[in-house]
Structures are given as C-alpha cells and as structure tokens.
Amino acid sequence: MNNEQARFLLRAYRPGGRDAGDAAFSEALQQAQADPALGAWFEGQQAFDAAVAARLQAVTPPPGLREAILTGARLSRAEPRTWWRSAGWLAMAASLAVIASVVATYRVWRPGPAQAELAQIADFALTEPAVAHDAGPHADHLGAFGAWLQNPAIRITSDPPVDLAQLKAQGCRAVNIAGHEVFEVCFNRNGGWYHLYLARRSDFAPAQSPAGPVFREQGQRATVAWTDQECAYVLMARGGADALRRIL
Amino acid sequence: MGSDTFTQLVDANYASLYRFALSLARNQADACDLTQQTFYIWATKGQMLRDAAKAKSWLFTTLYREFLRGRRRGGRITALDDLPPGEADPPAPAIDLVAAMDAGVVVAALQEVDEVFRAPLTLFYLEELSYHEIAEALDVPVGTVMSRLSRGKAQLRTILAQREATARGNVVSFSAQKLRQTP
Numbered sequence: 001m002n003n004e005q006a007r008f009l010l011r012a013y014r015p016g017g018r019d020a021g022d023a024a025f026s027e028a029l030q031q032a033q034a035d036p037a038l039g040a041w042f043e044g045q046q047a048f049d050a051a052v053a054a055r056l057q058a059v060t061p062p063p064g065l066r067e068a069i070l071t072g073a074r075l076s077r078a079e080p081r082t083w084w085r086s087a088g089w090l091a092m093a094a095s096l097a098v099i100a101s102v103v104a105t106y107r108v109w110r111p112g113p114a115q116a117e118l119a120q121i122a123d124f125a126l127t128e129p130a131v132a133h134d135a136g137p138h139a140d141h142l143g144a145f146g147a148w149l150q151n152p153a154i155r156i157t158s159d160p161p162v163d164l165a166q167l168k169a170q171g172c173r174a175v176n177i178a179g180h181e182v183f184e185v186c187f188n189r190n191g192g193w194y195h196l197y198l199a200r201r202s203d204f205a206p207a208q209s210p211a212g213p214v215f216r217e218q219g220q221r222a223t224v225a226w227t228d229q230e231c232a233y234v235l236m237a238r239g240g241a242d243a244l245r246r247i248l
Numbered sequence: 249m250g251s252d253t254f255t256q257l258v259d260a261n262y263a264s265l266y267r268f269a270l271s272l273a274r275n276q277a278d279a280c281d282l283t284q285q286t287f288y289i290w291a292t293k294g295q296m297l298r299d300a301a302k303a304k305s306w307l308f309t310t311l312y313r314e315f316l317r318g319r320r321r322g323g324r325i326t327a328l329d330d331l332p333p334g335e336a337d338p339p340a341p342a343i344d345l346v347a348a349m350d351a352g353v354v355v356a357a358l359q360e361v362d363e364v365f366r367a368p369l370t371l372f373y374l375e376e377l378s379y380h381e382i383a384e385a386l387d388v389p390v391g392t393v394m395s396r397l398s399r400g401k402a403q404l405r406t407i408l409a410q411r412e413a414t415a416r417g418n419v420v421s422f423s424a425q426k427l428r429q430t431p
Contacts, residue, residue: 008394008398009394011394011397011398011401012372012379012393012394012397012398014372014375016375017375017378018375018377018378019378019379019380022379048346048405049373051346051347052346052354052358052373052404053373053374053375054347055346055347055349055350055351055353055354055355056267056271056351056354056355056358056370056373056374057267057374058351059266059267059270059351059352059355060263061262061263061266061267061280061283062276062280065262065266065280065283065284066258066259066262068280068284069258069262069283069284069287070254070255070258072284072287072288072291073254073258073287073288073290073291152276152277152280152281153276153277153280155284189277190277190278190281245285245288246281246284246285247281248288
C-alpha cells in the first residue's frame with residue numbers, strides 16, 4: 001500500500017465509528033504511525049473531522065418535532081391497513097369474510113348516518129369547484145389557530161387548538177352538509193394550499209366515526225378524514241394523498 | 249411494535265435523522281417533513297421488519313429514498329458525470345476556527361456540497377451507520393461511498409476555507425471603515 005492508497009482509506013476512518021476496527025483500516029493506520037509525514041497529515045484530518053462532527057451534532061431539531069412524529073404515527077397506526085396486513089388479523093379477517101360481506105350488502109342499501117356524513121364532507125371537498133379561496137378569510141387572518149395551521153413543524157392531527165364558535169365569529173365560511181354546519185379554512189404549508197373542513201364531533205355517531213385517517217382520491221384532489229373528542233375533520237389537497245401525509 | 253417501543257425508537261433516532269434530512273433538504277421545513285414522513289412510513293410498514301437491530305439503518309435508508317422521490321418530482325438529480333473532478337486535498341481552514349464556527353455555519357457549508365457527495369458525507373459525520381449500512385442506504389458499493397466521501401470532504405474543506413477567508417475580509421474592511429470615521 002502506498003501513501004496515496006493509505007490516505008484514501010484514512011480519509012474514511014472514524015475513531016468512534018462502528019467499523020473503526022475493520023481490517024481494511026489496520027494497514028493504513030500502521031503506515032500512518034510509521035511515516036511521520038503521513039501521520040501529521042492524518043492527525044490534521046482527524047482534527048478537522050472531529051470539529052465538523054461536533055458542529056453537526058450540535059444541531060437541534062425544532063421544538064415540537066418529536067411530539068409531531070409521535071402523534072402522527074399514533075394516528076397512522078389507527079389506519080385500517082396497518083392492522084389488516086398483520087398475519088393474526090389476516091386469519092381473523094378470513095374467518096369473518098362471510099359476515100363482512102353480509103354487512104357490506106346491508107350498507108349498500110342503508111348506509112350508517114355518521115359514516116355517510118363524513119363521506120359527504122369528503123365528497124364536497126373532492127368536487128366543490130370554488131372551495132373557500134374566494135368565500136372566507138384564509139388562515140393568516142384566523143389568529144392563533146391560523147398560525148398553528150401554517151406552522152410547518154406541527155402535524156395537523158396533533159390536537160388542533162380549534163374553537164368552532166370563534167371561527168364562526170371570525171367570518172369563516174360555513175357550508176351545510178347533510179344538515180350539519182361545516183367550516184372551511186384555507187391554509188398554506190411549504191408553498192402548497194390545503195383546505196380543512198371542520199364540524200362538531202357530536203354531529204357524528206361515535207360508534208361509526210373512524211378516529212384514524214381515512215383517505216380518498218379523485219382526480220388531482222385527495223382527502224383525509226379523522227375525528228377527535230371535539231371535532232370531525234376532512235383535509236383536502238390537490239397534490240394527492242402524499243401531500244396530505246406530509247402534514248398528518 | 250408497542251407505543252413505548254415506538255417512542256424509544258423515535259427518541260433514539262429522530263435528532264440524527266433530522267440532521268441528515270437538514271443536510272439533504274437544505275431547509276428546516278422540508279427536513280421536518282422528511283423526518284416525519286420517515287416515521288410515518290415506519291408506523292405503516294416498518295413494523296414488518298423482522299430484525300429490530302436494523303431499524304436505524306432502515307430509517308436512514310427510507311429517509312434518503314423519500315428525499316430522492318421528492319427530488320425526482322421537483323427536478324433532475326445531479327449526476328456524477330455533471331460534476332467537476334475533486335481536488336485531492338484542498339486547503340482547509342484552521343481547525344480551531346472550524347471548532348469556533350457556529351453549528352449553523354458548518355451545516356450551511358455542508359449543504360453547499362454537491363448532493364451526490366453530501367449524503368455519504370453527512371452519514372459519515374453522524375457516525376450512526378457503518379460503511380456497509382451507508383452503502384446499503386445509498387444503494388452504492390462501499391468503495392463508491394469512500395470515493396464520494398473523499399471528494400465530499402474536499403469540497404467541504406474548500407467551502408469552509410472560503411467562508412473563513414470571506415469572514416476575515418469583512419472584519420478587515422469593517423475595521424478600516426471604523427478607523428476612517430475616527431477623528
């Protein structure tokens with residue numbers, strides 16, 4: 001091994017790295033110990049690397065990122081696909097197939113009111129041509145809730161500080177869907193527009209409203225619906241389901 | 249995976265993943281998105297991973313692939329053929345000056361390194377993955393990782409040296425101006 005080959009390997013050597021003991025580095029390290037010029041060069045490399053690594057480790061994630069990750073993941077685990085893919089649930093699902101088909105048949109001719117209402121909000125969001133752009137204040141005119149909606153570090157599903165009465169007082173657009181008052185707020189995240197529809201949780205039968213996100217897509221539009229203790233939400237974006245997942 | 253185990257996984261990895269994402273995406277908002285998206289994918293798919301010891305490597309790999317996926321949507325990725333040949337050992341700033349630099353300055357310099365070198369270089373400095381894991385995450389051979397690392401380091405040294413020289417120039421200029429204003 002000549003010194004150029006040794007340098008190539010030593011540039012990649014990390015004293016604290018998981019492969020510091022790798023045999024590939026041993027010969028180059030021995031050569032650096034035996035050759036003063038190579039040793040001095042290696043010492044300079046190590047000092048530079050240590051300084052850069054320390055600066056990089058000093059970068060701290062923005063406040064709220066950890067909580068946003070945990071909340072988003074908790075909701076995603078509630079999605080049906082996360083459980084029906086597991087082997088145990090697959091076995092159970094197979095044994096329940098007949099029952100499920102009966103239920104599905106029943107739902108075709110008589111949909112449950114709560115599920116239907118959530119679906120109707122999503123239908124509206126997927127097909128309404130104007131949405132709220134020209135009909136009500138955008139998020140930047142909605143005070144703390146508007147700022148929260150537009151904060152890129154916050155997951156949209158992480159306990160929104162929403163007050164529907166206040167939204168109404170602020171002139172937020174409200175539409176009537178299946179007899180329920182639904183508010184519509186436009187907000188911008190990272191250059192993309194989103195439209196959030198909010199309704200009272202009590203307007204939906206708890207037993208039939210899914211807590212976790214339910215996605216739908218139609219053309220360029222996609223919606224995701226979920227509920228918490230106070231509200232039912234439908235979020236719409238034109239960038240497909242990926243655009244929604246980025247802020248869930 | 250239980251909720252506590254998932255929380256431990258997040259606590260052990262989210263800061264390093266965010267640093268990696270920040271070096272790739274070059275802004276805080278996109279870095280947050282990438283980090284969150286990575287754990288979202290874990291929550292929906294990663295639980296199928298049988299070897300828990302590979303979770304860290306899986307997370308870094310997934311984040312990098314999500315970054316590439318987003319880049320493909322936004323425009324073309326820099327190809328190696330587009331890049332000028334790297335210098336072997338360009339002048340580096342004094343070590344004590346690098347140590348005295350703000351973390352943001354060093355990260356900004358890292359973000360200026362060509363994208364194809366930036367990913368292996370950042371993973372090198374984060375010291376979370378072995379070379380074989382870095383190679384797997386970037387989907388290139390180990391030798392390519394080392395080669396890109398070498399060229400990435402050369403670029404980083406040049407950028408930091410330029411920043412140091414610029415900063416020194418500004419100080420001289422400012423001092424001279426102040427002296428002229430002194431009666």
